[in-house]
Amino acid sequence: MRTIKTALLSYGMSGKVFHAPFLELHPGFKLLGAWERSKKLIQADYPEVISYPTLEDVLASDAELIVVNTPIDSHFEYAKKVLQAGKHAIVEKAFTTTVAEAEELKALAIEKGLKLSVFQNRRWDSDFKTVKKIRDDGVLGELVDAEFHFDRYTPTLSQKAHKESVNDGSGILKDLGPHLIDQALFLFGFPQAVHADIRITREQSLIDDSLDICLFYHDFRVRLKAGFFNREMIPSYVLQGRKGSFFKARGDLQEDELKISKKPNLTTWGTEDANLKGILHTEIDGEIIRKNIPTLQGNYYDYFDGMYQSIITNSIEPVTAQEGINVMKIIEAAIKSNTEKRRIEF
Template sequence: MSVLNIKHGEKFMSQKVINVGLLGFGLSASVFHAPLIKSVAGFNLTHILSKQKDKIIALYPNIEIVTDIELLLANPEIDLLINTLPNELHYSVTKRCLEAGKHVVVEKPFVVNTAHASELVKLAADKNLCLSVYHNRRWDNGYLTLQQELDKLGTVHLYEAYFDRYRPEVNLQKWRETTTQGGGILYDLGSHLLDQVLNLFGMPEAVFADLETQRTNAQLTDYFHIVLYYQKMRVVLGSSSIMAQARPVIAAYGDKGSYVKYGLDPQEDMLRSGMLPLERGFGIENPINSAQLNTKNESGVNEQSIISQAGNYLNFYQQLYSALVDCSHELPVSASSAADVIRLIELCIQSNDLGQKIYL
């Protein structure tokens, strides 16, 4: 970690600079990580581990490209490593990074089982290193707006969230469609929905899950329906790869009102198009996708459209920077909370295999 003097007016302000290495340069790294890291002044993206040299040079000509991870682990100038490698490498590579004394961010899902999650949480604590998991959907616009409006709903009895796609054709060239460790949409998309629920309501009392492989030639789970039990409240989560018309992305129904939101957060599409997080209008959706908030009043029900807050994936890295330079700040996503997500995923698999509700 170094110190950069930044001119502000007639004064120079010192800012700690954290040197960052990015492991991998697939969709996750190129769309969801590199542009955000480059948008936080305190981070200095210095190295990328990848064989995609031409693609990287076109975007980041001054970054050093390496193909041997040992060069990053042994480099004392690198403070933070971002693990965006395939899911089956999350545990082994993250462990090596921590053992080398590096802070680490792991792309979701954290790992593929709770034993590995617990081991990494303990290792990071023993070495006094920061370990976080990129559950960026905590900063989706609909989810942020729901938290803003939640008190107006009274006691919530039903919460629903769906992450649907229309991808009827299976692409077996993609590792997410073929890997036997952490593949399929339960790990890929279910981890997002479970993390959002745990962040709102904590661990449930019981879990029921129905998992299926529906598409022709599909090898892994491409459909799930999950019910989480919280005393009288129920949480229903779902995802399908063959939904030509999507369900609400998020909905909550309470004794004083309801909140229903259609339309995925626009940040992914904006990042894919090359728009950067600091550009004007980033994260702001078309008002046609505004949520519907219905609340009880003296004359019946008040119906109104709620303009969503701007989505803010950048906040993950802003919070991470604050935590790395000042230990009084919390990590944006704790590794222990991400471990709880993996525990629930394993319970969902167990529930599906047994065909019954599983009590925690």
């Protein structure tokens, strides 16, 4: 099996939690190291790798694939340098800060014959995979409404300065928004119009921390909501069809387990607590049923395996640059809608 030498552009929470464990698990990748500006942490977890002192050192290495997992407002600059250096790239969400930047990166990757993918890992969450199966199975009939939430109760400001300072990549719309938007577009395609209400709700916050986006399709609506004042959680996924309903709580365990240094595997990883089963209430073959639906297993490994296959076999990326562009189009439309207080048509 050919191995793809891979490097990270940071080893903070993202590198330590979402990338390095799966690059280590997958036999097709070899983690070379990470660019570490001040804190030198990666060698404590992976003694054999390199702590690169500069970006130039990473670009000059023999890495074939580089993960751009730095703050959002740096994604375009760093991803462009990665591609110009002839390396494949995985870029964290939000892909960039503007549609124009995202389109430029896509064009550069095509010109160079390189793979470029956006790390939309929440497609491989256990809860979302279950929602997708319910939709695909058609047990709700024609969909009328859908509602996705990414709710938390964290009324205080983050200790991470880049998350709370005003810059082109800060705010909930570009932090949690890409997860919700990507999931909606993945399930339902690109909408006809967008309306958004984006607010600041926390005391002393300088950035948007509450969003309510409505995506308009020809025959149904999708509402995406996220905020920090949700002490009592409601279902994170709600599908309403002409035959029935499906409710599912956000229950994927992967992030929480990765944060406490649990190592992923290919058998039991991403298995939700049985108490978090979804509720299906619908009509099947003339019979009204209401029952709990077991949750599918989630695993971010599948994203990395998709990226491996994409590079080795020249197949499509697990999340394409165009899909990243489409998310940015919704984000830009949401900003315009909120500013102009109107629905934005595509």
